[in-house]
Amino acid sequence: MEVVYLNGQFLPKDQALISPDDRGFLFGDSVYEVARWYGGYFFDLPGHTGRFRRSMKETNMVWKDEAKLEEIFEELIERNGLGADCAIVYFQATRGVAPRNHAFPDPPVKPTIYGFARRHNINTLAAERGVAIWLTPDPRWNRCDIKTTALIANVLPYQEAHDQGFAEVCFVRNGFVTEGAHSNIFFVRNEALYTHPENNDILSGITRKNIISVARANDVSVVEEAVATDMIPYMNEAFICNTTGEIVPVTRISDQVIGDGNPGHLTRKLQVLLREFIQSCDPHR
DSSP states (O other): OOEEEETTEEEEGGGOOOOTTBHHHHHOOEEEEEEEEESSOBSSHHHHHHHHHHHHHHTTOOOTTGGGHHHHHHHHHHHTTOTTSEEEEEEEEEOOBOSSOSSOOSSOOOOEEEEEEEEOOOOHHHHHHOEEEEEEEOOOOSOTTSOBSOOHHHHHHHHHHHHTTOSEEEEEETTEEOOOSSOEEEEEETTEEEEOOSSTTSOOOHHHHHHHHHHHHTTOEEEEOOOBGGGGGGOSEEEEEETTTEEEEEEEETTEEOTTSSOOHHHHHHHHHHHHHHHHTOTTO
16 A cells, blocks of 8 residues: 655545645646655755755745655655665645635645655666667756756657657757756766756756766766757767666767767766765665
């Protein structure tokens, strides 16, 4: 039986009911977060919960039990019996229930808070062999730094890419690569790592942040600079990264083969370094 969290209660999923007047349902007026559990501990939970709190602040949402966030994440793992498994915790806040109106409810209503935990294993085949991603214009709004559930502009290009056999998209805005539909993107040229700088055009990825930290700690040059699309043919390596997949090599972007068409050596090195860093965070070691 799957146990979820809804508005202060842990209850069976089939008993979790949300009003059709909820603004998350009507407007996508909601934010979310996903954290990864490694069979005994969360990796960088402060990074994830900090980003969730930032998303709430940027959207002017207030939740009086916000201080319990980390405790709820832990309890979702425990109540679902996932302590020894690889899993994810998904957590979402909407502005709450009110008659449909573009303006915020006045007076404010309580937010709707929902979370669940599920087993989730890394796609080791993709991490080993690499994937192809699809170059496409970035159709999203100008606040990609907010982790909102209003993801239709991510979903539609991703589905088009998926239907053509691609594993992810490579969004382009004003001639420069931004990120994927649910991943950050890195390139390698002349042993230096390139990735789009943090701003409103990308989500500040937790895995992205930790890759940058691990790379710099191991004397890998990191350049936070957007890569122009006409430079893609000159890149030696590429990879995508996210919470659920860690580092996945990219061997082709649309019709352009990256490097020799195989995962690159610096990508392989960073996969190992990131995994070692994740394992070093295990408090039981």
